[in-house]
Amino acid sequence: MKDLFTPYKMKGLELRNRIVLPPMCQYSVEKKDGIANEWHYMHYVSRAIGGVGLIIIEMTDVEPDGRISDYDLGLWCDEQIEPLKKIVDECHKYGAKVAIQIAHAGRKAEDAEIPVAPSPIQFDDKSKTPKELSTEEVKEIVDKFRLSVKRAIKAGFDAIEIHGAHGYLIHQFHSPLTNKRSDEYGKDLTKFGVDIIKAAKSEMPKDMPLIMRISAVEYVENGYGIETSIKLSKAYKEAGADIFHISAGGEGKIAAAGKPGTHAAYQVPYAKAIKEALNADVIAVGRLDEPELANAVIGNEEADLVAVGRAMFRNPYWPLEAAIKLNKKVDLPRQYELGFPRNILNK
Template sequence: MTPDLFSPLDMRDTTAPNRVMVSPMCQYSCEDRDGLPTDWHRVHLGSRAVGGAGIVMSEATAVEPRGRISPEDTGIWSDEHVEAWQPVTAFIAKEGSIPAIQLAHAGRKASKRRPWEGSTPVQPDSGGWETIGPSGNAWPYDGEAPPHRRMDHDDIETVIESFRTGAERALEAGFEIAEIHAAHGYLLHEFLSPATNDRTDEYGGSFEDRTRFLREVVSAVRDVWPDEKPVFVRISATDWIDDGESWTVEQSVRLARGLYEAGVDLIDVSSGGIAPASYPDEAGPNYQVPHAERIGDGTPEDLLVGAVGKITTPEQADGIVANGRADLAIVGREHLRDPYFTIRAADQLDALDRVDVPPQYDRAF
């Protein structure tokens, strides 16, 4: 039978009850700038599990302190973080969803204020820190950027090890899926894109060398993540820069093939973020779905693909899956507007018998 939005999704020995995933969305809400999730995170993520989403993914969670986007971002770099995340994952799992974590490093886009505070840089004397990246070029802020430097080989090895230990701690914290964040202009994407990677060593230049860092991170995570549990990678399929010197969909297809060989189970397909204006002027519904479809068509059949970007209606999400454009509908902002999007979708698509509506909410349906 053709899968639809409410078909289970098998990933190794993990089965999501449906094809809806809560996209990782930063909350910028750690209270003491210590990276520890709070009651906000437990309620925010837990309510989406109550709402029926098959997979509930955390925000970009830094594998080391300098990998945070803002000082208020979550982390997974200490045992204290493990303990803080455990009640969150336990509640998500209790409600029948799969708890997932996005392991991240912000690279040169780190150390800035929260969006509602202007997203301006935070200097070290105000609680910020030195940022790192493949080149010596800081993020092009209008004002003064935080201190920034080009990563040397020791830095690269340190970050790879941080992803490894972050994955180990995520497993101990109760997460069932690990996603590696290699999109949106953050550190791993900065190495992938010729627009930001001007290195001349084995981590820059050719496609093989620019993708080496990500491949080594994937290998480190896959080494410690159990064989029966899936690993995802989020990529920006294109930089949206038409200059012949940026990351393209063709390179994304080639990368996805290599990631499949390295043990990745799903490519989470987003786009843009490598530069301040690197998004299309007019981004309508499903604007990134063609990228997901192209990657799916160009890679082995059992490599799963997720589509994200302005998916707002049940019919739209169901159509993406039922028409074979992607295996997973990844829903972001609509989940902010409606934590119960999946139950509502089941109601509208006459599929309520295929979701577990909490008995406390039965009277609404």
């Protein structure tokens, strides 16, 4: 049976285990130039030392006004490549593979003077009314995704994730709530995402997998549910997506009391449903902090990979602690061997 520490392979991507650090914004760019700095280096490399299989670098945007805030990473210019390459190279030294999430925030770009969207609909009463993109401008953004992926390849990433979840621009295009267009990108709500996947694949090596992140349900009145997200995912798989990273929400708030998001593994059923409907590999995420629970998700074949986010904020060595609990052998930095039980040392 597969477990959390069973190696994983998809095309040319080979992982030492099935533990993923999901993309979580650090809001730590200092000069508003989108360039990764020492904080990003320390944050990601420490998780590589801690034993994670796949690190997905946080939401990295295709243009300055495509960021959630001015303090987010970007890949819209060549100057942003080398600092990311430094992170990737160092993570590789400690056995982790590294992907990057390429994105555009659309109407949720808080610091953009005039955010853009498929239709001029505010996110909420406190948000700016976005500018509706012309058809030509939509095609230009597709090409910006392509160029960002091209830069990511130069930086040495092992996989690419396209962000189609959490109410950001691709999600805005494939959601009936936010796409009221009459052009080709309104008649086919998946066209924007499909075009981006095809553009990304045109720059990627053939043995490099593309991960597509989607929100399986919207958690908002009249929002779409799992049936719609399965249809979306099928279109994205046909376009070239290899792995699906299944989250939820983004249009509307997930509240803290008595609403989705308050119980362990609350998004795993969505990952399982999409895995089964598409016969595709999926990453499950959402309150999977306990190693025994994360391990069960893999063992029960509900998902192929498990993303552990907030727990790895608290403990960069979560995978090593999980190995102790699950009695699994791992490779440890020799400097840390004295701190761990001998039975988990892969010797």
